[in-house]
Amino acid sequence: MSESQKMMRVEITRFDPDKDEVPKIQQYQIPVEPGWKVLDAVNYIKDHIDPSVAYRWSCRMAVCGSCGMMVDGEPKLTCKTALSDYGDAIRIEPLANFPIVRDLVVDIDGFMDKFRSVKPWIVRAKERAQDMEELNSRGTYSQTPAQLDAFRQFSMCINCLLCYAACPVVANEPEFIGPAAIALGHRYNIDSRDEGSRERNAIFRGEGTVFSCSFANECSEVCPKNVDPAAAVNQAKLGAVIDWAKGLILPKGGA
């Protein structure tokens, strides 16, 4: 290590439910290289100082969504966040608003249930055999670039869960299905191939969904993929209301 080697103090949450009552902070002094991301610092600690630190990571290119953590109190994708954005010390904690499993690993099973609850798949009204008559000679539905652009942004979510860690509603009301799940349901609602919006809007009118949102916009501010879940939530509110109004006017719920 040269004289000019930059050193940094890294503070990491440690918690092993078998041994610890409450999480504690452990400090590490490490050399850092130019260009490192926050994840590189954690990897350095695991390889060279303390192999017991537990965290999730894989792609290190901001697409698998595994490595979300709180960095100096803000939710960040650690493989995307430059260490040079911070000073001589940095604090890394598990994502807020989730139960801690161990160290920097949180329990996301609740999210997985919320995710599934919005029916995140293409719903078609007709039986498959009949529906296939609507496919072109290549076996695909027609969809114009404009129809694709209508939902594309909301299909970019990597499920990193930074938005749940930032959301003030999730913090107070853990059962709130949250920004990513709503954005996903909305993504299918506005996909020209989908015919399931009435089912999803009924879900969205239920408790703990779109109308619980206080529109703090934190979700969109922390999203590393510019999905803008707050916009999706707002659009989903409107869609759910319009569907409900149609139901009042037309007894069978409208078209």
Next chain:
Amino acid sequence: MVHVSRHDIVIVGGGGAGLRAAIAAAEAHPDASIALVSKVYPMRSHTVSAEGGAAAVARDDDNFELHGFDTVKGSDFLGDQDVIEYFVEEAPKELALLENWGCPWSRNDDGTVATRAFGGMTIKRTWYASDKVGFHMLHALFQHSMRFDNIVRYDEFFVTKLLTDNGACKGVAALEIRTGEFHAILGRAVILATGGGGKIFPFTTNGAIKTGDGMALAYREGVALKDMEFVQYHPTGLPGTGILITEASRGEGGYLRNKDGARFLVDYDYGVGNKAELGPRDMISRAIIQEFEAGRGIDDRHGLHAALDLTHLGEAHIMSKLPFVRELAKIYIGVDPVYEQIPIRPVVHYMMGGVDTNIRAETEMPGLYAAGEVACGSINGANRLGSNSLTECLVFGAAAGLNSIDYARGTDDGDEARLRGQAEAEAARVGALRGSARGKEKIADLRVAMNDTMETGCGVYRKQDSMQATAREMRSIRQRVADLHLKDSSKVFNTELVAALELVNMVEVAEVLAVSAAHRTESRGAHTCRDFPKRDDQNFLYHTIAHRTDDGPRLGKKEVKLGHWEPQERKY
């Protein structure tokens, strides 16, 4: 004590191939129970990182014959032609299904699916969703899979052993990472869909989870690995991190340049002819190394590299077709490709070899199937064409799902006491490893030793003596890995224990790779020997087969299925 559960089939791996297999089986048999076991949540699987596209005939000027021949030629005639014919015929149906399931494929103005050019493909047949194709395919598959109640997920379970009875595969033993508990997940058939093992090498596009697990699981049970010497170096990885910059950059019109600013693929004869930047990956990676050796590489703070130039494409084109490339270049190397060239160098990307499978995705062990990068069917032979592998995950994932569930319905459960006994022994073995402070070797040290020797011996260009040295070194590392020193004795989310198990898997697979490479004294596809620069069909037109022995891999041969495409000199 192990927890026992029973399903019809058990799928290991939740990426493109595993999810496709699960959906195929669940759809065909709504009353069957399908276990999907993955060491990560499925949406974290490495399929997510694929960028450029998935190949299938889609245009009126294209046909199966053309896609088939491009693939055979790309494979340097080591691909099995019956399997390739099946692959190209199934490919359009599979990509159309993904469309029906919501994948946001990019479109032509008339609403049909758009296609782009890719290396070694003579027609634009690569379907794409901007430059995040693997991400969109994986999420479409995962989300679609959630509609099936009969797919039972075991997220963050690490499979450590295949359970067998009377020579047939009947389930898996798995560590539940969150609790440290052991499970015997039983099924009358098992599908391996765990991907490749790029992390054997130091410089790779692959994510941390790509540790060759499925290959090692099969190999340890006596199942052959095939063609392991063939490792694909992708021409365009970012120096330092190895992050992938998609071949679609060249498909969309990007140029490769040397330090003089020259398009070396045009100015010098590297065998790619007028395909230039759209030549196959093996040839372009070799061309870049030769440019370095000729003193025409760029050497600066990023180390020795070449340049990918997209500046002439313009911002609008880059933002519509290659937005992720721009994002990656900006974040990970500080370059905006709208205005500057991207530094790139060849990087380990994909393993053509894998578990020996046939056209039905069956292995030599009854009840054991494999699909995706973990398998070797082989459509890829000695060199895979870009955009064939995502399609391969779908075509052979579906085949594995359907064929395994049919097989499962016609066979017995196996002797449960015997299977449980194997899982209990496995639980004891892995439990003893946890926090075993007696050993001397550190995980990180052995990983670095493996990485270093594999890069030295099994790079883009290889030499007999260095391959032999790497094979010897890997044998020694395989012995050392039995003496690991682990510090973490916690049962909860013990990532040190998982890393140790992954390291053992990588070491096992890396030794096979090195030994297979050293034996092939010819140059074919991605396997390029300085000492034997020519392809030798007389002596080496066969698949390398490796079976495990305690002394190292025992090599054998398997016939290449030729067909109506006769081997010829591979020139473009």
